Each structure stands twice: as C-alpha cells, then as structure tokens.
Amino acid sequence: MSGGYFHSVRLKGSACIGCVTCVKYCPTEAIRVRNGKAIILAARCIDCGECIRRCPHHAKVAVMDNLSEMRKYKYNIILPPPSLYAQFPPEIKMEAIWQGLRDLGFDEIFDVSASSEYVSAEIESYVKNYQDGPRPLISSACPAVLRLIQVKFPELIKQVVPILSPAEAAAIYIKEEVVKRGEYSPEQVGIWFVAPCPAKGSNIRQAVDVNSTAITGAFSISKIYGEICRVLKEDANFSDWQDHVTTGSSYGMGWGAAGGEARAAGLNNVLIVHGVDEAYEVLEQISMNKMHDVDYVECSACYGGCLGGPLTAVNKFVAEKNLKQRVRSMRENEPVSRKETLAKSMRCENFPVSSQAVKQLVPRPMMQLDEDIVVAMKKFEKMEEVLSSLPGLDCGACGAPTCQCLAEDIVQGKAHETDCIFKLRASVKKLAQGMLDLAEQIPISGRQAKPSHKEDKNENK
Amino acid sequence: MSDTKKMKVTYEVAPGDFERAGEASSGIKRLLQRIGIPAEVIRRIAIGTYEAEMNVIIHAGGGIVTAEISPDSTVIIVSDKGPGIADIELAKQEGWSTAPDYVRQMGFGAGMGLPNMIKCSDKLDIVSVVNQGTQITMLFYHVDKESK
Structure with missing residues (x-):
C-alpha cells in the first residue's frame, strides 16, 4: 500500500474505539475507520502527528527510540533542540540541563541552536543570491511540511531551499569531528536527536531531504524532559565538562519558536506560517502565484513552530514564554548586532555545507485515481x-x-x-x-x- | 481521438461575486489532480483559469468556464456577454487595465490578467466584440514546460 514508506505515527489498536476524530482532523485525509478501528493510509500520511494531538483515547502513538538503544554505541552524542530547553523555565540554567543529559549517559552535547546558525547563514546567502526562479522560496526545516509538499504540492518542490535541517547538519558535523579525534570509529558513535514531533523521527528512518542521515535515532522531547526532571540538580558542577558541550547564541536558540528562523537569517520580506491547516493554505496560495513578491516563507506544521510539536511535554504557550525569556537573557550578554553575535558564536571549522548532502524532494502524488x-x-x-x-x-x-x-x-x-x-x-x-x-x-x-x-x-x- | 477519451466540465461564474471567486479554477484543478496531470501543468492551468475567471467577475457580469480535457491536453474556454475588449493588443500588455478603482483597492486589476494567461498557456485565442462579449480559449499541453 505504501511502497515501503516508513511512518512513525502508528495506531494502538486496543485503545481505538473508532470515533473518527482523527479521521476528521487529518490534513491529508489519510485515515479511515474500518471494522471499528482507525487505519492509516501510509501513502498519504505525512507524519505531522495531528492525529496524536487530537485522539481523545491516546490510540495514536509515535514510534521513537528508547534510551537503552544507546548501549549499542561506545560514544553517544545528544542533539538537544531549542524546543527541549523551552520545556524548562528560564531559571533552570542550561548547565543544569546539560548536567542532566550527562547523568543520563550522554558523552557529548551538540546543541541544535549551534548548527541552526550555520544553516541560517546558508539560507541568508541562498535567498539573497536567488535570481530567476519562482518565488517565494520555502523553508526546508519542517519535515512534515516537506512531506505535505511531496504529496499535495509537488509543483512547489523547486521552491524549497536545498538546505539541510539544523539537526542533520549538526549530526554530520559532530560525527566527523568525533571520528577525526581518533578514538572512535564511525560505527561506535551514536548520534541522538530529541524530537518534538513524529515527522522528525520518521525523517531519520526514511529521510526525504538527504540520501542517508547521520542521525542514529530520536527520543521524544517528552521522554527526555521527564528523564532530565528525574535527575535535575539545581547546582550543577560543570567546569570539568565544558568542552563536551557546543552551543549557540540567542539567534540559534530562537529557531525553536515560529519566526526564529527568518530572524536568525536576517530576512525581512518573509511570511511566517505555522499550523498544518495554515501551511496547507499558504502552499495553495504560493501555487497560485499569489506570493511571488515574498522572498521566503518559514512554514511549520505545528502551531507555535516546534514548540507546539505533538511530542513536547509542556503547553506550547508556556514553552514560548520559557524560550522568549531565555533568549532575552542570552541577548543581554551578546553584541548588539546580529552579524557580530553570530560571528562570535560560530566557531566550528569546516562546518558541512548543504550541497554535499542535501537531495531534492521526490514527488509523492496521492490524488490521482489511476495510472492511466x-x-x-x-x-x-x-x-x-x-x-x-x-x-x-x-x-x-x-x-x-x-x-x-x-x-x-x-x-x-x-x-x-x-x-x-x-x-x-x-x-x-x-x-x-x-x-x-x-x-x-x-x-x-x-x-x-x-x-x-x-x-x-x-x-x- | 474518440469522445470516450474526453471529458468536459462547465462552471458558471457569478457576476461581481468575489467571495466565490476561484471556484471554477480550483474545481478544475482538483479534477486534473484526480486524473493525474503533471503538477506543473496543473499549476499553469489553475493560474490561467483563475485570471480569466477574475476578468469575468470584474468586467463582464458573469460568464461560463468550460474545461475540455483529453489525455494529452486541456482546453479552457471562458466566455461572457460583457462589454468586450476594444483593443486586444493593448489588453495583452502588462499593466494595462480598465478595472474600476474599487476592484483595484481589493488587490485585483493590476493589468496582469491577459499577460499571465498568455504566459501560462501554450496557445491563447481571443474573440471579442464590443458590447457583445468575449471568449478566451486557452490550450494547455499536458507536458511539463520546463522539461521540454
């Protein structure tokens, strides 16, 4: 049915009562109730997780990795995205969260906020040098939006920027770095993402934007948040571990909320769209050429951006408040200008460029009634x-x-x-x-x- | 080609009804997606049809949109009994418009209608008689223009 397409969103049959709530809310009409249970039509599913969010019986689940999977690797690196930090109030210091991750058994931390800045720089230069093609360009950061484009708007594939997602860029970079240090071979290194949504989980099993992902697996934010809360200490003694952490500036951190991407890339003539229905609507308008005088559309499938992901722990508004307050306090210690802040923050040498790894989306049209x-x-x-x-x-x-x-x-x-x-x-x-x-x-x-x-x-x- | 391999759909466009503007073009778009026309071609047909549909709403007090679809091409015919176009060559120029102010205030009437239709379609014919009406016929081959 799916042509072997992997999906993270699954049905827990025993919990499903066949109420059709998920059927009604699915943005791609990918769910049916047959014989009293919901089934997911794999060819249509975009892993947005809307059904997980909506199901009153918790019968829709995302298949994510367990922490025990780490044991298969000698050196484990975790990639926490800004949306993980946004689960905690700003009084909880980053160091305390890092200490928590260290206590959970991770050997190194590479913040997605750090890689976001290199990605932002790539977006900035791509948008500014983009000449003749159709406009606007569309962000490649949300995998659910990429999948929506594949199934419903394949005509827009060429408008998606050919740029790696921050998590993927981070994984490629840090894996090479660790292997270069000489202690571990590539097979011994596990790279783990903390995902706010099933789409990011699916993208590891079956990437739509790269030929093969450098990420080993993904845990849900809610899982890692719970684990960190269990081991969290107010006073983290961290001086001996500082060099095991790479982090970004307020601009990278800001990526977690809707609009953060455009801000970090210094783009002005942009449209910020979030929520799967809104994403659908704007893609339709872009397809009708109504947006050709906009440079860039930052588009995510969840309301509030990644902070509203279905696998997060705290309410999206609480998370937004947490993130904004954290960004504001980071901003106090940074240079005034964006460029200076980023230049000071971006210190990784040989950070991968997207053209080495990114692949163009493949259309996955689902509307046609017959091949003939x-x-x-x-x-x-x-x-x-x-x-x-x-x-x-x-x-x-x-x-x-x-x-x-x-x-x-x-x-x-x-x-x-x-x-x-x-x-x-x-x-x-x-x-x-x-x-x-x-x-x-x-x-x-x-x-x-x-x-x-x-x-x-x-x-x- | 025999008629069994063709299909035809017709939409009525109500005069001055901006609320329902785009119904014909989105209906035709959905149909073409269902029968598996390349996405880039559908995009051109939808944009071209939308422009024509808007012209009918703005200038002509309603009309008819017909799509004749065969496996290798789609013909869109948009006809009205409106005021007609006095100088077709002028109307084909970008930026030339006779749209009234209230229409321009709504963001339409920028004089890009006909030029856009010409850009999107593979062939465009206009027959127009002043005070009698206009008929625009657009031909679209079901071939991705960029891969040609």
Whole structure:
C-alpha cells in the first residue's frame, strides 16, 4: 500500500474505539475507520502527528527510540533542540540541563541552536543570491511540511531551499569531528536527536531531504524532559565538562519558536506560517502565484513552530514564554548586532555545507485515481455520480472524513455504498418493503384465505 | 481521438461575486489532480483559469468556464456577454487595465490578467466584440514546460 514508506505515527489498536476524530482532523485525509478501528493510509500520511494531538483515547502513538538503544554505541552524542530547553523555565540554567543529559549517559552535547546558525547563514546567502526562479522560496526545516509538499504540492518542490535541517547538519558535523579525534570509529558513535514531533523521527528512518542521515535515532522531547526532571540538580558542577558541550547564541536558540528562523537569517520580506491547516493554505496560495513578491516563507506544521510539536511535554504557550525569556537573557550578554553575535558564536571549522548532502524532494502524488489518464477520467465521472447520490453531510459515520472521500473509496473498490448509514437505511427500507411484498405473495391455502380487499390491491399494482 | 477519451466540465461564474471567486479554477484543478496531470501543468492551468475567471467577475457580469480535457491536453474556454475588449493588443500588455478603482483597492486589476494567461498557456485565442462579449480559449499541453 505504501511502497515501503516508513511512518512513525502508528495506531494502538486496543485503545481505538473508532470515533473518527482523527479521521476528521487529518490534513491529508489519510485515515479511515474500518471494522471499528482507525487505519492509516501510509501513502498519504505525512507524519505531522495531528492525529496524536487530537485522539481523545491516546490510540495514536509515535514510534521513537528508547534510551537503552544507546548501549549499542561506545560514544553517544545528544542533539538537544531549542524546543527541549523551552520545556524548562528560564531559571533552570542550561548547565543544569546539560548536567542532566550527562547523568543520563550522554558523552557529548551538540546543541541544535549551534548548527541552526550555520544553516541560517546558508539560507541568508541562498535567498539573497536567488535570481530567476519562482518565488517565494520555502523553508526546508519542517519535515512534515516537506512531506505535505511531496504529496499535495509537488509543483512547489523547486521552491524549497536545498538546505539541510539544523539537526542533520549538526549530526554530520559532530560525527566527523568525533571520528577525526581518533578514538572512535564511525560505527561506535551514536548520534541522538530529541524530537518534538513524529515527522522528525520518521525523517531519520526514511529521510526525504538527504540520501542517508547521520542521525542514529530520536527520543521524544517528552521522554527526555521527564528523564532530565528525574535527575535535575539545581547546582550543577560543570567546569570539568565544558568542552563536551557546543552551543549557540540567542539567534540559534530562537529557531525553536515560529519566526526564529527568518530572524536568525536576517530576512525581512518573509511570511511566517505555522499550523498544518495554515501551511496547507499558504502552499495553495504560493501555487497560485499569489506570493511571488515574498522572498521566503518559514512554514511549520505545528502551531507555535516546534514548540507546539505533538511530542513536547509542556503547553506550547508556556514553552514560548520559557524560550522568549531565555533568549532575552542570552541577548543581554551578546553584541548588539546580529552579524557580530553570530560571528562570535560560530566557531566550528569546516562546518558541512548543504550541497554535499542535501537531495531534492521526490514527488509523492496521492490524488490521482489511476495510472492511466483515460481510466482515471472514467473513475472521476463515476466518483461524481456516486457523490451526488450521497447525503453530503460529511458526518464521518462511514469511516471516511467526507462524502467525497467515501465516493473515492467506493470507486477504488475500498468501500461500499452501504458504508453510508443513510444509504444503508434506504437499502434496509427497500429490503423490508421487498420482504413485505414477497410475504404477501406467499400462496396460502384456501382454508386460510379470507375474501378480502388484498386481491384488489394486488391488481392495482 | 474518440469522445470516450474526453471529458468536459462547465462552471458558471457569478457576476461581481468575489467571495466565490476561484471556484471554477480550483474545481478544475482538483479534477486534473484526480486524473493525474503533471503538477506543473496543473499549476499553469489553475493560474490561467483563475485570471480569466477574475476578468469575468470584474468586467463582464458573469460568464461560463468550460474545461475540455483529453489525455494529452486541456482546453479552457471562458466566455461572457460583457462589454468586450476594444483593443486586444493593448489588453495583452502588462499593466494595462480598465478595472474600476474599487476592484483595484481589493488587490485585483493590476493589468496582469491577459499577460499571465498568455504566459501560462501554450496557445491563447481571443474573440471579442464590443458590447457583445468575449471568449478566451486557452490550450494547455499536458507536458511539463520546463522539461521540454
């Protein structure tokens, strides 16, 4: 069904009661309820995690790694994104969080806020040197948006900047660094991301933006947050471990919230869009050429950017407040200008450039009814015909999100007209009427027969 | 090509109804996605149709949008019984517009309608008679322009 496409979002069957909440909220109409349980149509799923967020029964889960996986590696590096720090109030010092990660068994920390700054610089120069192609350029940072573009807006692939995500860039860099130090071979190094969403988890198992990822695996933010809280000490004694941590400035840290990317890249003529419905809408407008006078669209599938990811622990507004306060206090100790701040912060030599690793997205169109255009046309006509016979209430009781989807499923042989309860009711009524008619035609013996009006009635028919 | 390999859909465009503007073009777009036309081609057809649809709403007091789809091409015919275009060559120039102020205030009427339609389509014909109406016929081959 999926062509072997890997997804992090899964169904926990025992918890699902078939309520169609997820079916209704899925932005790509990728879920159906069949036989009382939700199923995910792998070819359509973009791993945005909207179903995880919406399911009232917690039946949708993301497949992420367990901390025990670390034991397979001799040297473990963790890549904490700004959204992890945003789970903690700003009074909790970065050092205390780092100490917590050290206590969990990590050997080195490379903050995604650090790599974000190199990525920002690449975005800045790419946007400023971009000449003739279609506009606006679209951020490549959110993997759920990339997947949405693959399935619904393949015409926009060329407008996505060919630039690595900060986590991937960090992984490529730090892996090479560690191996260069000579103590460990590449196979002995584990590189772990802390993901706010299932899309970032999927992108490690099956990357859409690079040929092969340098990231070993991902834990959810909520998991790592819980583990850190367990071991957190107010006073971290950290002086002996300072050189095991690479971190960024306030600009890298700001990437965690919507708008941080554009700010770090120093772009002004930009649009900041977050939330999967909004992302969908803006991509539609970009496709219609309504945005050609904008330079860059920073687009993420979660409200609030990564802070609103479905695998985070604290509320997105609390996280936003935490992050903004942390950024503000970092800003107090930094040079006034963005350029100076970044120059002071970016001290990694030979940081990887995207062109070495990034690959263009592959279209994954899901709308077409058949490989053969003529057959697809026939199916379309049939679909319209079926649709006009459905009630148009989009009630979801059939297990499809809309009557239109049911019509499509019927034409594709995946559903039946009587999956519609209104159609079923009409069929039952017709059947009952038919049975009644038949019952009246059953021959009875002359003794039972009463001379009656029934004969007249039959004649009238 | 036999007619069994063709399909035709028609949309009515209501006059002055900016709320519903774009219904024809997005309907045609969805249809083309369903039958598997290349995304880049669909994008051009949708933009071209939208421009024509807007022209009908702005200038002509309503009209008809028809899409004739065959496996290798789509023909969009947009016709109205509006005021007609006095000087077609002038209308083809970028920035030339007769849209009233209230329309321009809404962000339309920048004089890019016809030029955009020409840019998007593979062939464009206009028949227009002043005070009788306009018919625009746009042909689109189902081939990605950039890969040609």
